[in-house]
Amino acid sequence: MTTATLPLALHDDRLFSSDPAQRAVARRLYAQVAKLPIISPHGHTDPSWFAGNQPFANATELLLLPDHYVFRMLYSQGITLDALGIPRGDGSRASIDPREAWRLLAQNFHLFRGTPSSMWLNHVFHDVFGLRVRLDAGTSDQYYDHITEALQQPAFLPRALFERFNIELIATTESPLDPLQHHAEIRASGWGGRVITAYRPDPVVDPEHEQFPSALQMFGEITGEDVYSWNGYLRAHRQRRAYFAKAGATSTDHGHPSAATANLSPAEASKLFDKVVSGKATAADAELFRAQILTEMAAMSLDDGLVMQLHPGCFRNHNHQLFERYGRDKGADMPLRTEYIQALKPLLDRFGNEPGFKLILFTLDESTYSRELAPLAGHYPALFLGPAWWFHDAPEGMWRFREQTLSSGGFYNTVGFNDDTRAFLSIPARHDVARRVDCAFLAKLVAEHRMDEDEAAELVVDLAYNLPKKAYKL
Amino acid sequence: MTTATLPLALHDDRLFSSDPAQRAVARRLYAQVAKLPIISPHGHTDPSWFAGNQPFANATELLLLPDHYVFRMLYSQGITLDALGIPRGDGSRASIDPREAWRLLAQNFHLFRGTPSSMWLNHVFHDVFGLRVRLDAGTSDQYYDHITEALQQPAFLPRALFERFNIELIATTESPLDPLQHHAEIRASGWGGRVITAYRPDPVVDPEHEQFPSALQMFGEITGEDVYSWNGYLRAHRQRRAYFAKAGATSTDHGHPSAATANLSPAEASKLFDKVVSGKATAADAELFRAQILTEMAAMSLDDGLVMQLHPGCFRNHNHQLFERYGRDKGADMPLRTEYIQALKPLLDRFGNEPGFKLILFTLDESTYSRELAPLAGHYPALFLGPAWWFHDAPEGMWRFREQTLSSGGFYNTVGFNDDTRAFLSIPARHDVARRVDCAFLAKLVAEHRMDEDEAAELVVDLAYNLPKKAYKL
Amino acid sequence: MTTATLPLALHDDRLFSSDPAQRAVARRLYAQVAKLPIISPHGHTDPSWFAGNQPFANATELLLLPDHYVFRMLYSQGITLDALGIPRGDGSRASIDPREAWRLLAQNFHLFRGTPSSMWLNHVFHDVFGLRVRLDAGTSDQYYDHITEALQQPAFLPRALFERFNIELIATTESPLDPLQHHAEIRASGWGGRVITAYRPDPVVDPEHEQFPSALQMFGEITGEDVYSWNGYLRAHRQRRAYFAKAGATSTDHGHPSAATANLSPAEASKLFDKVVSGKATAADAELFRAQILTEMAAMSLDDGLVMQLHPGCFRNHNHQLFERYGRDKGADMPLRTEYIQALKPLLDRFGNEPGFKLILFTLDESTYSRELAPLAGHYPALFLGPAWWFHDAPEGMWRFREQTLSSGGFYNTVGFNDDTRAFLSIPARHDVARRVDCAFLAKLVAEHRMDEDEAAELVVDLAYNLPKKAYKL
Structure with a gap:
């Protein structure tokens, strides 16, 4: 490895094909989107940064x-x-x-x-x-x-960077137990930056989450509902969702081990819930409960208009020793093979054709792009595809996403880019990569005479700006 | 979206790489195949169009x-x-x-x-x-x-278009219950267009098909066989296959939820059949029955020479509400993950090495191309690979098919293109896309010095014309 | 097919992109590696060739x-x-x-x-x-x-070809029962070619191997251990591993149907072993036994420093008739869908964070590259990725390997190329293909301004020479 001082440069044409015909088109397309404001509808920045501005x-x-x-x-x-x-x-x-x-x-x-x-x-x-x-x-x-x-x-203070990055809107992600105080402070401060939240209920909907019992108790305290009865528990969700929506949220987010959904009768659901709160739920019960919760959340979305996001298929904290010593989120999360066609059917049987319902799907299993996700999104009015996610949020992964979803899903059943990051400073870099890859992808279609350049020019702006705003109701 | 009147053009080089070296080769290769007659050995056009010519x-x-x-x-x-x-x-x-x-x-x-x-x-x-x-x-x-x-x-009448499209042969697909009257009328009319049928027995072999009971009854009436006994049922198939073959059929086609095959003894098969006709078959029985039927169809193919096609892995009519209201075939069919190595073994154990037997495999699960299908086709004399199918019948999907089957399967274990369509007018467009993609794919191999251009020129004609004729015995 | 006498040429730029910008970089990168000695750390050449030199x-x-x-x-x-x-x-x-x-x-x-x-x-x-x-x-x-x-x-004698091919080291693969006589003869001969062995215990660790009973008996005779007791059996492995290491081995190799590992207590393992040697093991017992063996082998690797290789996911001898008539290894081995995240967890829970342990993973299921293998190797210190294997050892397969492992695994969690072949004469060709594909892949990254050329020049030498030496402790 060299230790000499070597120059660092960002080439204007990075990520564009080296083929001159494609590169020329990519440059012209990129000129349409390079300076567009950033819409960041899903991510994990800390709202305290923007509240405290330290x-x-x-x-x-x-x-x-x-x-x-x-x-x-x-x-x-x-x-x-x-x-x-x-x-x-x-x-x-x-x-x-x-x-x-x-x-x-x-x-x-x-x-x-x-x-x-x-x-x-x-x-x-x-x-x-x-x-x-x-x-x-x-x-x-x-x-x-x-x-x-x-x-x-x-x-270099958080708000100054926010403005310098030309962020039009950023969404954070909070638990239903979060008082959303930082978001309130941001609004109260008079600062113009738009920072909204999203409803991420994992600790109160996953019986296998290590905080589930305590989280459920706090859920009851915060909402004043009897969260140990099924109907009280559902009312507590409705209440907190409304609270989040009032604080600007336009979406919910669900991080489940699988994409399983269920469609139990109220009586069955209530009985399952009793088992869950009694602490006697088996692994299969827990999976079924999470599955039913997704369908319940969809029902609430139909009422309150929050867009639903599903991020399934991750084995969290795979490294046991590391988890014991350092806790969660230490780079040891691993993708799992994920099935969608059978898994989503119960939810889609109820809400798949509802004009007012939107469900944005993500995956860590790229083999589902062409086989499951694009065919689903290319048919169901309620379904849209989130961008290449996490392990696949790289130029090659983004390219595969486009190449494997285009035929059945087209471009207009996708929702633009998510940076999905807590690395605040990297947000412009991430959006820039996504825009460049889309420009390069469309440039290839133009150069191979599958689309006219004026169509690509319109499309690339839709992908960078219009589709995320529309998909997330921003 | 623009509403101005903008020109529509088909560029001569569409789908060819924009790299000048590759494009030049692709053009020369395409010149070999652009005007070859269309062989359409698998599709769903309506024979009444060509019979009635309205x-x-x-x-x-x-x-x-x-x-x-x-x-x-x-x-x-x-x-x-x-x-x-x-x-x-x-x-x-x-x-x-x-x-x-x-x-x-x-x-x-x-x-x-x-x-x-x-x-x-x-x-x-x-x-x-x-x-x-x-x-x-x-x-x-x-x-x-x-x-x-x-x-x-x-x-613009059907026969005129058929001729204008330079179709040398087109195959339609009919149920065993179809009297093939339109095909008879076409032959009787003296018109030179070659329209043949294919034997697609789904309604009489799938116990879960909603028409199974009535179809079985009609199967008995048409054939005069006791189709409620296993041997009578098999004889009825043999009789109808012979009838189809006489009407020009050279192939059968099987659309099953999975690729499962079975190899039951006659006694076991007969017992299973009794359960099926009694209406008491479980889902597992139905799956086993379909599996056994594939092996029986292979046995009959060995006798009557009909080429067998297997199109597995589709969840039909996934959208329940739409199915209830509009019926089948409303764009709600979804691909399923599909396994071939274990599934086909019972059939291959019996017939995989038979010189007179041909089984053409299709998939909606692209992850099987390099992992299962190409290794199988690159070994078993009986197996061939159908082209990129349905959701994958697009330039990207065709390219992946070639790229992922080439190493283990080569080109000569594939069978050329199927348009598989009921959209008659699009047939020339579809074959043109397939030919262009193969030319582009081979042009890359030539430009990267992995094949000489004379070899590619021979190969591209084989892919467009000779292989389908040979594979389907046309 | 032509029968004229046509010229055969190897183009200097074969496998490089036809894009001039990429090709120019690829040529310069290739100049760095074209003449580097061959490191062949995993393969199946016959040591008797080099011992006898006939x-x-x-x-x-x-x-x-x-x-x-x-x-x-x-x-x-x-x-x-x-x-x-x-x-x-x-x-x-x-x-x-x-x-x-x-x-x-x-x-x-x-x-x-x-x-x-x-x-x-x-x-x-x-x-x-x-x-x-x-x-x-x-x-x-x-x-x-x-x-x-x-x-x-x-x-054209074996040793002359070995030298002409500029092979610095080649590893063969032997059963624990092999006396390693040819390796001893090679060392005793004074010839300078470095031919080492690798410990491949399949016949003595797989209860479903047709030679298991006789192999186990011989294992006992060779080692003098009571191989019908669990502890004696483990001691026999340790003894033979030491013998192999003394004969130059730096690695073990394991060819299992799946990647399953287990972490049984000594008492449970001993009980399972008793069942296995009694001949009463079910298929599930056999799978569990192989799973436990992998963990035992890892434990021994921690002690003796042998690098562990896992080649899972092959259905051997799929063609029953051919196997009956011609025996093993007749081109009828088929890849299987393979799972790693759950399967490897028991072993990784014990040894995944051990600084002294190395496990090199291979796959026949390319869908695991981006989903499972790269995320695992990009986290666990013990894990490395072997190159595109067997059915995927082709330019397209190598390219997919790089493209799908880069994002999560980078280049430095991979181990360079394995030829994995018994086709001795093809070894230079295979390494040349691998080097060319890596040069072409890096040339694309350079030409698209994702890496500077000096970095690629260093990297391509690492991939061709330094990483295999380091990974296999050569």
Whole structure:
């Protein structure tokens, strides 16, 4: 690995085909979308950043420690989480100088070659911080100091970055138990940035969530409903959904192990719920309960208009030892094979043809793009496809998404891009990658005479801006 | 969406790579196949068209109402089937002016951007009807009138189009209960067009088909066999297969939910059949029965020489409400994950090495191309691979088919193109797309020096013409 | 098919993109790796070749009969194994002139168009034997005579070819029952070629292997351990692993039907083992036993440092009739859908975070690349990804491997190329294809400005030479 100081550049034509005919079209298409405002309808930024508007601490705290994408790769090559100073589950933390942790990233930055992380980080380094040399062992301190100092400047406060990034709207994701205080503070502050929430009920709908019993209790306290009866529990959801909608939410989000849905009678559902709250639910009961909840949430969406998002198929916290020591969200989540055609039928039998209902589907199982998701979205009025998600949110993954959903689903059953990130500084980079990939994809269709360029020019603006606004009712 | 009148063109190089080296080769290869006659060995055109040779009614009746590919996309965006005038299951139909239905297509034609439907329709508009402006809201009436008037001209009668399309042979698909009268009329008419049938026994072999009981009864009446005894039932199949073969059939076709085959003893099969005809078969019995039928059909193919086709893995009529109201075939069929290696073993254990037996496999599960289908076809003498099917019958899907079957299966275990359509006018467009994609695919291999151009030139003719004739014994 | 004498050439730019920008980069990258020594850490060449250094018999014995890739394609098109002179299971063999068998290959060489076999064979014909006309019916005898005569020359003896091929190291694969005599002879001979073994225990760890009972008995005789007790059995493995390591082995290799692992207590494992040796194990017991063995092997690897390889997901000898008549390894092995996330968890729960443990994963199910394998390897320190395997060891398959593992796994969790072949003469061709595909893949990333060329130049050397040496501890 070289340690010489080498230039860092973002090429204007990055991600466009090297074929001159395609590249020329891609450039013209990109000119239509490069400067459009960012619509970020699904993500995990922390609303306290925008409420408090305090400076970020340093390069390591901002760019390395919260980003699974980044530290999982270092971990995979034998760098321990303690060596990076990742907080442990018990709140303790190895005493590591953040500058030294940063050095581990710098020394191993070659591991990210070709990955989306390297594209996003280099974009941040170049465009946000104005760095013009590459990150490596020799430039590690220069990077650390430059970034850490910059973060103390007013121009790098969260709200200033929000504005500089040209974010028209960003959605965060909160539990039903969240008082949404930060969102209230943002609105009360008079600041013009639009930060909305989304209703993510996992802890109160998943009997296998480790916080389920305590979360359910708090759910009752917050809502004043008898959440240990099925009808009271459903009323509590309705109440909190209305509260979220009032705070700006236009969507709900559901992260289940599978896409299973169910259509139990009220009596059956009530009986199952009793078993769940009694703590005697088997794994199959828990799965059925989650399945029924999706259908209940769809019913509520029909009433309150919240757009429903389903993010299924993840085995959370797969690394047992790491989970025991460091807790959740340590880069050990793994995709699972996921089935949709049978799984969604109970819900679709009830609501699939409802004009007022929208369900946006995601997947970690790309084999379903052409086989299941595009055929479903290309038929059911209620169904739309979310963009390439998580492990697939890279140029190759986005390209496969388009290539495998186009034939049956077209472009207009998709909803534009989600950055789905807590890495705030990378948001412009991520949207830029998505826009470039769509431009490159459409440029190929134009250059191979499957679409006229004026159609592509209209379409690329729809994908970058109009479709997300329409799909998420923004 | 624009409403200006914009030109419609079919570029000579469409679907060829924009790389000049590849494009030049693709053009030369395409020159070998562009004007070859069409062999259509598997499809769903209506033989009454060629028997009666009556004019098609109007643009909507011809191009919109019968085409799932088209109206499912409109439906997915909230346009009801009633708004299009799609007939309901009870025979009634919303009173819709077909000109207005056409307008819905025209206004929403942007939904099809990049899809195969837009390619096929534009090809039909341009080449069959000579239209030179794009379809949109502003040209809707012009289109409707132009097409509807043209259809009254002799040059647009079914037989004239058949000849103009340079169709050397087309196969339709009929139930064993069909008297094949239209085929007889065609042969008796003295017209030279070659229209043959194929034996598609679904209603009499699937215990879960809603018409199974009545179909079985009619099967007995037509054949004079005791179709409620296993041996009589098998004899009835043999008799009808012979009848179909006499009417020109060279193949059978089987559309099962899975690829399961079985190899029961005659006693076991007979016992299972008794259960099936008694109406007491469980879902598992029905699956086993269909599995056994495939093996029985293979045994008969060995005797009568009919080539066997298997189209598995479709969940028919997934949209319950739509099925209740409008019946079958309303764009709500969905692909299922499909397994072949274990499923086909019972049949292959008996017939996989038989020189006289041919089984052509299709799939809606592309993940099986490289994992299962190509390895099977690249070993078993009896197995061949049908082309990219249905949801995958698009340039991207065809490309994936080639790219994922080439390594283990080569080109010569594939059987050329099937249009598999009831959209008669689109047949030249579909074959043209398939030929262009194969030319583009081979041009890449030539340009990357993996094959010499003379080999590709020979191969592309084999793919377009010789392989289908050989595979289907035409 | 032509029978004229047409030139055979290997183009310098083969497998590089025809886009001039990409091709120029690919050429420069390839210049870095074209002449690097071959590291072949996993394969199936016969060590007796290098021990005895006797001439190969003739073209057919060398290039056709041992190569599944080749004769399976001929078989798929109706050429019987007897017509080729393939030995039968009982040791008999059809009396076929090898020149006539070769003619069948020559006459049907068009079947291989576009496949890796044609690339490898043409490379051997051109570079190893200096042939400059294509193989076809007209040149069959010329080929047969030229190759067969060449094989009698000293320059074509196994050791001379080994040196000419610039092989720095080759690993073979042996059963624990193998005395490793050929390896000892090679070392004793004073010849400098480095030929090492690998520990492949399938016959003594798979209760469903037809040789399991006799293999177990011999395992006891060789090691002097009581291999009918669980602890004695484990000691026997440790002893043989040490013996293999002393003979140069740095790895073990495991070919299981699935990737299942287990984590039984010693008491449970011992009880299961008793059932297995009693011959009363069910299919589920056998699967659980193999699963437990993988975890035991991992535990031993932690002690003795042997790198573990897992090649799961193959249905061996799928063609029953062929297996009965000709035995194993006749081109009838078929890939199976394979699951890793749940299957590997028991083993990973114990050893996934161990710094001293390495497990290299392979697959025949490409749908797992992006969904399971890259996410696993991009997190667990113990896990690495072997290259595109067997049915996927072709340019398209290699390209998909890179494209689908890059995002989550990067390049540095992969281990370079394995040729995995018994076709000795094709080894340079196979490594050349792998190097060219990696150069082409990286050239695309460079030309699309996702990586600088100096990074790609370093990376391509890592992929071709440094990563395999490091991964396999060579």
